[in-house]
Amino acid sequence: MAAPTQVRTAHFIAGEFVGDVGAGERIDVVNPATEEVIASVPAGTPGDADAAVRAAAAAFPGWAATPLADRVAAVRRINDGLKSRASELAATITAEVGSPIGFATKVQVPNPIGITDGVLAEIEAGALEPVTVGNSTVVREPVGVVAAITPWNFPLQQMVAKVTPALAAGDTVVLKPSEVAPLTAGLLAEIVAGAGLPAGVFNLVHGTGPVVGEALAAHPLVDMVSFTGSTRAGRRVAAVGAETIKKVALELGGKSASVVLDDADLVRAAKITVANCFMNNGQACSALTRLLVPADRHDEVVEAAAAAASKYVPGDPTLETTRIGPAVSAAQRDRVVGYIHRGVEEGATLALGGPEPVDGPGYFVRPTVFGGVREDMTIAQEEIFGPVLSILSYVDDEDAVRIANGTQYGLAAGVFGGDADRAYAVAGRLRAGQVDVNGGLFNTKAPFGGVKQSGNGREFGRYGLEEFTELKSIQR
Numbered sequence: 001m002a003a004p005t006q007v008r009t010a011h012f013i014a015g016e017f018v019g020d021v022g023a024g025e026r027i028d029v030v031n032p033a034t035e036e037v038i039a040s041v042p043a044g045t046p047g048d049a050d051a052a053v054r055a056a057a058a059a060f061p062g063w064a065a066t067p068l069a070d071r072v073a074a075v076r077r078i079n080d081g082l083k084s085r086a087s088e089l090a091a092t093i094t095a096e097v098g099s100p101i102g103f104a105t106k107v108q109v110p111n112p113i114g115i116t117d118g119v120l121a122e123i124e125a126g127a128l129e130p131v132t133v134g135n136s137t138v139v140r141e142p143v144g145v146v147a148a149i150t151p152w153n154f155p156l157q158q159m160v161a162k163v164t165p166a167l168a169a170g171d172t173v174v175l176k177p178s179e180v181a182p183l184t185a186g187l188l189a190e191i192v193a194g195a196g197l198p199a200g201v202f203n204l205v206h207g208t209g210p211v212v213g214e215a216l217a218a219h220p221l222v223d224m225v226s227f228t229g230s231t232r233a234g235r236r237v238a239a240v241g242a243e244t245i246k247k248v249a250l251e252l253g254g255k256s257a258s259v260v261l262d263d264a265d266l267v268r269a270a271k272i273t274v275a276n277c278f279m280n281n282g283q284a285c286s287a288l289t290r291l292l293v294p295a296d297r298h299d300e301v302v303e304a305a306a307a308a309a310s311k312y313v314p315g316d317p318t319l320e321t322t323r324i325g326p327a328v329s330a331a332q333r334d335r336v337v338g339y340i341h342r343g344v345e346e347g348a349t350l351a352l353g354g355p356e357p358v359d360g361p362g363y364f365v366r367p368t369v370f371g372g373v374r375e376d377m378t379i380a381q382e383e384i385f386g387p388v389l390s391i392l393s394y395v396d397d398e399d400a401v402r403i404a405n406g407t408q409y410g411l412a413a414g415v416f417g418g419d420a421d422r423a424y425a426v427a428g429r430l431r432a433g434q435v436d437v438n439g440g441l442f443n444t445k446a447p448f449g450g451v452k453q454s455g456n457g458r459e460f461g462r463y464g465l466e467e468f469t470e471l472k473s474i475q476r
Contacts, residue, residue: 277291
């Protein structure tokens with residue numbers, strides 16, 4: 001499946017689509033289902049990053065002074081553009097990421113539209129209005145120039161979750177999308193260009209993290225870095241940004257637990273956990289990848305999870321019937337397979353799947369379920385980012401909470417129980433930024449983000465909007 005031919009693959013700087021400055025090297029974009037090169041983008045340089053930042057800095061005073069109603073109208077035009085090009089966006093995400101087209105159509109594109117709708121609703125409800133505190137008026141002002149560095153797994157969602165609230169708040173933006181999945185960013189740039197924003201308010205620079213991302217995080221004219229990606233890369237962004245005391249927001253990795261209490265519907269809990277673990281081909285930072293079950297029900301849950309997982313047959317992501325597609329790249333496939341080997345070596349029981357290759361082209365991984373996983377195993381501690389579920393046993397609620405909280409991460413979690421009050425109480429004890437109780441649905445208007453080494457700051461809704469502002473007190 002080829003990417004849409006009209007997608008622009010250049011940088012977008014100071015209101016113009018431009019080629020890269022320097023050697024003219026390009027980065028190939030590969031369809032992970034076919035292993036075919038479908039496009040290429042410029043390998044951005046520090047010079048490209050500098051040009052984009054300076055354009056954003058020059059545009060900031062005028063954009064910050066633009067009436068809020070006008071900024072809101074501009075962001076609404078961007079959202080209208082997303083809606084009008086939804087099918088093209090979904091097809092592009094499928095082509096460069098490998099997300100099944102059904103998932104791309106129902107989640108990858110609607111979520112960012114919902115995120116922007118939520119931000120605009122919060123502004124209309126007064127989220128940016130001044131507040132009186134005694135003899136002080138507290139106002140929210142834009143941070144300044146925001147560098148938005150985004151990943152490949154949910155490309156549009158993560159870009160929009162940063163770009164539209166920042167623009168609405170009065171910030172100017174330099175976006176650095178993942179070089180693995182940059183074509184969706186080109187579509188977003190076209191949509192933003194069509195919304196009629198002043199030159200320099202939004203800029204896009206393609207390239208790698210160590211080159212362009214590093215240059216943005218270090219640039220003295222960048223006031224804030226909003227980064228989504230691995231914990232390892234997040235540490236580097238934070239360290240580089242600290243040199244100039246930037247505001248840094250980080251949404252990083254996860255190793256989320258699904259805690260099944262002894263009074264839960266175990267089969268239903270297993271099915272929902274498998275679906276969550278395998279969403280987007282297992283490539284989601286908030287995926288429930290650890291299933292914690294009562295020790296005396298372990299074998300029953302393993303059987304139910306394996307039965308549910310067996311329905312996820314790797315296939316062509318362009319087909320509506322496909323539930324799971326490929327890993328995004330050969331490197332990612334090899335990483336996931338390496339973890340599966342590690343699970344077997346450390347003594348976990350392979351209930352479904354395994355490290356064997358899938359026949360044919362594409363970076364496919366066999367959906368895998370492990371039983372008998374100990375909490376000290378690598379597959380129970382490290383983020384795999386693939387369709388691999390680890391099932392662990394616990395003794396009682398106290399033990400379940402301890403195991404669930406026993407990793408460096410704290411992004412998401414789930415709790416299943418027949419007694420809703422008890423399940424909610426357990427949810428309150430889990431150290432995670434968001435917890436679903438009995439399969440509660442993802443909410444693009446509620447705050448999203450993590451604790452511990454899953455990051456800091458929040459995205460979506462009022463709380464995500466506030467991340468892109470600074471507070472000022474004016475005393476009378």
